[in-house]
Amino acid sequence: MARVxxxxxxxxxxxxxxxxANVGLIAYRPEYYPLLVEQVxxxxxxxHFKGICHGDVVRYELPNLGALNFLLYQSLDGGGTLSLKxxxxxxxxxxxxxxxEIEVDEGLARELNGSPSR
Numbered sequence: 001m002a003r004v005x006x007x008x009x010x011x012x013x014x015x016x017x018x019x020x021a022n023v024g025l026i027a028y029r030p031e032y033y034p035l036l037v038e039q040v041x042x043x044x045x046x047x048h049f050k051g052i053c054h055g056d057v058v059r060y061e062l063p064n065l066g067a068l069n070f071l072l073y074q075s076l077d078g079g080g081t082l083s084l085k086x087x088x089x090x091x092x093x094x095x096x097x098x099x100x101e102i103e104v105d106e107g108l109a110r111e112l113n114g115s116p117s118r
Contacts, residue, residue, distance in 0.1 A: 001105060002103065002104060004104055004113070006025065007099070009102075011026055012024060020055075020072065020075065024068070025040060035104060039103065040059075042070065049075065076090055
């Protein structure tokens with residue numbers, strides 16, 4: 001097994017509503033979606049945003065889109081109109097999530113990293 005960043009497998013979009021950040025993670029290919037479902041859990045996302053997300057993380061599965069949607073409660077210090085945070089709207093949360101690493105088999109890791117297979 002090898003570790004790769006989510007950016008190799010998916011793209012993401014994020015936004016906010018009040019004090020809740022919303023992050024959508026969309027698989028580049030249908031065969032990547034099961035990896036995301038298996039490994040990008042609400043608990044792992046909560047850990048990845050440790051120190052930023054102070055509330056619950058809820059995950060919604062959207063298999064017809066090959067996507068996962070996460071709500072990160074209490075993660076914007078009150079939201080855009082109340083917070084002194086640099087990004088109180090959660091716009092960069094998608095980029096932050098794409099830095100998370102998951103485990104994939106060695107062959108897929110080589111393919112994703114552009115290395116020739118042996």
